[in-house]
Amino acid sequence: MAELARFAKMNGLGNAIIVADMRGRSDRVTPDAARALAADQVTTFDQIMAIYDPVVGGTDNYIEILNCDGTQAQACGNGTRCVVQALAAETGRKTFTFETKAGILTAEEHEDGRISVDMGKPRFGWKEIPLAEEFADTSRIELQVGPIDAPIVHSPSVASMGNPHAIFWVDGDVNEYELDRFGPLLENHPIFPEKANITIAQVTSPETLTMRTWERGAGLTLACGSAACATAVSAARTGRTGRRVTVTLPGGDLEIYWREDDHVIMTGPAEWEFAGRFDPLTGDWQRETEGVA
Numbered sequence: 001m002a003e004l005a006r007f008a009k010m011n012g013l014g015n016a017i018i019v020a021d022m023r024g025r026s027d028r029v030t031p032d033a034a035r036a037l038a039a040d041q042v043t044t045f046d047q048i049m050a051i052y053d054p055v056v057g058g059t060d061n062y063i064e065i066l067n068c069d070g071t072q073a074q075a076c077g078n079g080t081r082c083v084v085q086a087l088a089a090e091t092g093r094k095t096f097t098f099e100t101k102a103g104i105l106t107a108e109e110h111e112d113g114r115i116s117v118d119m120g121k122p123r124f125g126w127k128e129i130p131l132a133e134e135f136a137d138t139s140r141i142e143l144q145v146g147p148i149d150a151p152i153v154h155s156p157s158v159a160s161m162g163n164p165h166a167i168f169w170v171d172g173d174v175n176e177y178e179l180d181r182f183g184p185l186l187e188n189h190p191i192f193p194e195k196a197n198i199t200i201a202q203v204t205s206p207e208t209l210t211m212r213t214w215e216r217g218a219g220l221t222l223a224c225g226s227a228a229c230a231t232a233v234s235a236a237r238t239g240r241t242g243r244r245v246t247v248t249l250p251g252g253d254l255e256i257y258w259r260e261d262d263h264v265i266m267t268g269p270a271e272w273e274f275a276g277r278f279d280p281l282t283g284d285w286q287r288e289t290e291g292v293a
């Protein structure tokens with residue numbers, strides 16, 4: 001058995017996160033280990049944020065993101081806040097720069113403990129999202145669920161925050177939609193060659209949105225930070241809201257600001273639960289501290 005790596009079980013608005021400390025190691029967290037930790041009732045999670053030594057100069061760490069099904073994600077907003085909280089507690093520092101598959105992100109812990117992450121620039125080109133066929137206008141693409149003449153949801157906005165998102169706008173309560181039924185169909189729809197995170201969103205005022213997300217590779221979650229960003233920019237882009245909104249997710253609220261320089265800033269909390277050690281090859285683990293479980 002390899003030397004065990006430290007991890008912290010955390011959450012960002014109920015989005016269940018494992019922060020895995022892989023600094024100074026040459027091995028990786030394997031998809032098998034991710035699936036084993038996901039299957040365990042105590043360590044079950046939506047995303048693992050594996051912190052590695054930096055690859056690119058000027059960054060603090062390289063972060064690899066694994067979904068609970070073992071696949072990789074390019075971006076994870078809630079998980080990035082958890083990483084910042086863990087590293088800030090360890091180092092006393094307040095600002096960090098990370099490299100992810102979505103690019104280089106900067107993040108900051110505020111005095112009140114909330115954390116802001118610069119999630120980078122959204123992308124709207126059909127090849128960038130990616131879509132399987134050309135759509136000139138990605139603010140409203142032809143796609144629907146349900147009968148042709150009485151669709152349940154239709155005409156989503158699509159966007160990339162490094163990872164692919166589709167946002168279906170609805171007039172009523174987002175909880176009344178059976179996202180657990182049509183989420184998987186849309187996640188795997190052939191229009192999304194790399195699959196997609198599926199959100200239903202209701203605009204409640206020019207500054208407020210309520211949404212739920214079926215996550216690619218993870219299913220229904222209490223919150224999805226990158227989806228909140230994709231939803232906020234899509235709402236602003238289509239004139240539904242301004243560029244600064246409060247997004248209400250099942251797990252709580254995020255503040256999203258789509259800055260004039262095109263960067264999307266997400267602000268919200270992170271919460272520590274307990275710490276342990278695990279084998280990055282197999283996912284075998286042991287508890288190190290008492291805590292919520």
Ligand SMILES: N[C@H](CCC[C@H](N)C(=O)O)C(=O)O
Pocket residue numbers: 015046047067072073074075076077078079163164197215216217218221223224225226227
């Ligand atoms: N929960 C994450 C996103 C996970 C994305 C993942 N499901 C994918 O794109 O495969 C967040 O807070 O942004």
